[in-house]
Amino acid sequence: MIESKVSYHPDQRGYYGNFGGAFIPEMLYANVEHLRKCYLEISHSTSFQEEFNSLLKDYVGRPSPLYHAKNLSKKYGATIYLKREDLNHTGAHKINNTIGQILLAQRIGKKRIIAETGAGQHGVATATVCALMGIECIVYMGEIDIERQAPNVARMKMLGAQVRPATSGSKTLKDATNEAIRDWINHAEDTHYIIGSAIGPHPYPDMVTRFQSIISEEIKSQLKEKTGSELPDYVVACVGGGSNAAGAFYHFLEDESVKLVLAEAAGKGIDSGHSAATSILGSEGIIHGCKTLLMQTEDGQIVEPYSLSAGLDYPGIGPLHAHLIKSGRATVYAATDDEAMHSVLEISKMEGIIPALESAHALSVLSQMNLREEDTVVMCLSGRGDKDLDTFVNYLEKKENG
Amino acid sequence: MDGTTIENRIKESIQKNKGRILNVYFTAGYPKLDDTVQVIESLAREGVDLIELGIPYSDPLADGPTIQKSGEQSLKNGMTLETLFSQVKQARVTTDTPIILMGYFNQMLQYGPEKFLSSAADSGVDGFIIPDMPMYVYEEEYYTLFQKYNLSISFLVSPMTSEKRIKKAADLSSAFVYVVSQSSITGKSGEISPQQISYFEKIRNILGDHPSLIGFGIHDKSTYDLACTYADGAIIGSAFIRALNEEGDIPTLVHNFIKKIR
Numbered sequence A: 001m002i003e004s005k006v007s008y009h010p011d012q013r014g015y016y017g018n019f020g021g022a023f024i025p026e027m028l029y030a031n032v033e034h035l036r037k038c039y040l041e042i043s044h045s046t047s048f049q050e051e052f053n054s055l056l057k058d059y060v061g062r063p064s065p066l067y068h069a070k071n072l073s074k075k076y077g078a079t080i081y082l083k084r085e086d087l088n089h090t091g092a093h094k095i096n097n098t099i100g101q102i103l104l105a106q107r108i109g110k111k112r113i114i115a116e117t118g119a120g121q122h123g124v125a126t127a128t129v130c131a132l133m134g135i136e137c138i139v140y141m142g143e144i145d146i147e148r149q150a151p152n153v154a155r156m157k158m159l160g161a162q163v164r165p166a167t168s169g170s171k172t173l174k175d176a177t178n179e180a181i182r183d184w185i186n187h188a189e190d191t192h193y194i195i196g197s198a199i200g201p202h203p204y205p206d207m208v209t210r211f212q213s214i215i216s217e218e219i220k221s222q223l224k225e226k227t228g229s230e231l232p233d234y235v236v237a238c239v240g241g242g243s244n245a246a247g248a249f250y251h252f253l254e255d256e257s258v259k260l261v262l263a264e265a266a267g268k269g270i271d272s273g274h275s276a277a278t279s280i281l282g283s284e285g286i287i288h289g290c291k292t293l294l295m296q297t298e299d300g301q302i303v304e305p306y307s308l309s310a311g312l313d314y315p316g317i318g319p320l321h322a323h324l325i326k327s328g329r330a331t332v333y334a335a336t337d338d339e340a341m342h343s344v345l346e347i348s349k350m351e352g353i354i355p356a357l358e359s360a361h362a363l364s365v366l367s368q369m370n371l372r373e374e375d376t377v378v379m380c381l382s383g384r385g386d387k388d389l390d391t392f393v394n395y396l397e398k399k400e401n402g
Numbered sequence B: 001m002d003g004t005t006i007e008n009r010i011k012e013s014i015q016k017n018k019g020r021i022l023n024v025y026f027t028a029g030y031p032k033l034d035d036t037v038q039v040i041e042s043l044a045r046e047g048v049d050l051i052e053l054g055i056p057y058s059d060p061l062a063d064g065p066t067i068q069k070s071g072e073q074s075l076k077n078g079m080t081l082e083t084l085f086s087q088v089k090q091a092r093v094t095t096d097t098p099i100i101l102m103g104y105f106n107q108m109l110q111y112g113p114e115k116f117l118s119s120a121a122d123s124g125v126d127g128f129i130i131p132d133m134p135m136y137v138y139e140e141e142y143y144t145l146f147q148k149y150n151l152s153i154s155f156l157v158s159p160m161t162s163e164k165r166i167k168k169a170a171d172l173s174s175a176f177v178y179v180v181s182q183s184s185i186t187g188k189s190g191e192i193s194p195q196q197i198s199y200f201e202k203i204r205n206i207l208g209d210h211p212s213l214i215g216f217g218i219h220d221k222s223t224y225d226l227a228c229t230y231a232d233g234a235i236i237g238s239a240f241i242r243a244l245n246e247e248g249d250i251p252t253l254v255h256n257f258i259k260k261i262r
């Protein structure tokens, strides 16, 4: 019997199963269509590959280590490896994508770069590559996020980027993304939009996933070196829009023995009305140009999410992830603000690594996974916690004062 | 595919006033939830040819600040699709002016496409503009449903749309082709540039007889007149919403605004 195999790659129109596509106003069609036609050819070209790989190595500092976290392993009763994306230049995985996209933007002749950012990591990573290449950079950021991620705002400004506050809606990542898309409509001819996650109209989810896939490419060879097998039992990653997860999963998608785990932000609790557990609370619909799972009302109004973590505070999820979840290839767990904060402290004290609040969500779900002694788990430590110090300090003070 | 077979109020109205069509947009449930009917009736009384009723949306990607804010206010006022359909039904008691709903594709999907179209048709809606619904999706999945409920659709073209695609938009648009005047979101209010004029001329040459209206940035008499020179008429949105914000009762505000346009 021939089994029909589920594909984890987008078809011609950008669908992963039921999810994906490009649902955009006509004013963006020409740009998105042009990207669709050229992104594979350009990113596979020798000159692109050489420049991309050399920047990842000498500028970003790749490969990022795969670290055997012995203390966490003991605590959770399995062998746990941390993929140290926090050690990248600018402090998170986001730069893998912005390097790829800036090289692409140059090759299609764009003179101006825009981006959205939540935690500010993608904004910093975009401002960084724009500084490097001498290209004008405008970053949209929700007014609330500008407050809670102040160090990253300062960094973006130092790097020469203009940070524009998004003041509509919940004033967070969703609204920053709306503003960036509107800017793109207004400047369609000269501007490239560097989306920061595996979201948006096709080809963005696939493009971002491919640029981030260096994460799983390295995990495979590093794990082989350390354990003799390139396949772990689990790969775990937090998911906002899904770029670090997509990158950490990519080269394992067809290795069905490897279980893929997504950690969503439950905020104050899944049923609290203050949550960003998108796939659990969401239903099929369209957000920012793609069909996927999102949090919405019966009337199709997009619901404002909540998470203490700005990078996970997004009401949608990438279409690849929606497909992985619905087809059973990936499993989702959620962690609350409190659980994530607990994990931040745990990784800090047990391993001497202060993680980003986003990344800590991935650790928080380990206890829900029924791990066995013989399991090997790779957890994507997507970023470092410097940007969150204010949030950590405020949280701890509040706890102390009851 | 022949997209022009929908015989309804829109087609009649366009035929009657081709060349001087005035299509006025406003957001349903704005300024107050129950103002929808009065604004529709006032516009009808002033003799506008088409009324475009915006369904407020949480994430209106193609819209500028004026329409965004009106939508936010309308949602705060408690607007829902259910309420909107009942308001249209109420307006239909007194007015026959064609009503076109403008909304985003997610609203139609989430409500259920057939229920969405049948409720709209039932209430007296004549057509739709859904700027983020791809043409192929309409063609392959919804063309038949739009036919079934005798609802028209209009697709957008912009300065970056290729000739082939402009023809496709014309083929599929059963009401009119929506000519977006510049690569921008709604609400810009500058003069019309020579570049835009040559773009309008190009579109007119490609479209031939197919009805078209120019929208985005049409905000006063001179931009309306200019649009009428290069297309069958114009769509005014943000400028009208700004007028609704002024002091005064709705019939007077609407009267004064339309009088200034034509």
Ligand SMILES: Cc1ncc(COP(=O)(O)O)c(C=O)c1O
Pocket: A092, A093, A118, A119, A120, A121, A122, A196, A197, A198, A238, A239, A240, A241, A242, A243, A244, A245, A310, A311, A312, A356, A358, A359, A382, A383, A384
């Ligand atoms: C450190 C870190 N991890 C994770 C995320 C979530 O994004 P994604 O799901 O695209 O990886 C962010 C987003 O800002 C981030 O800064």
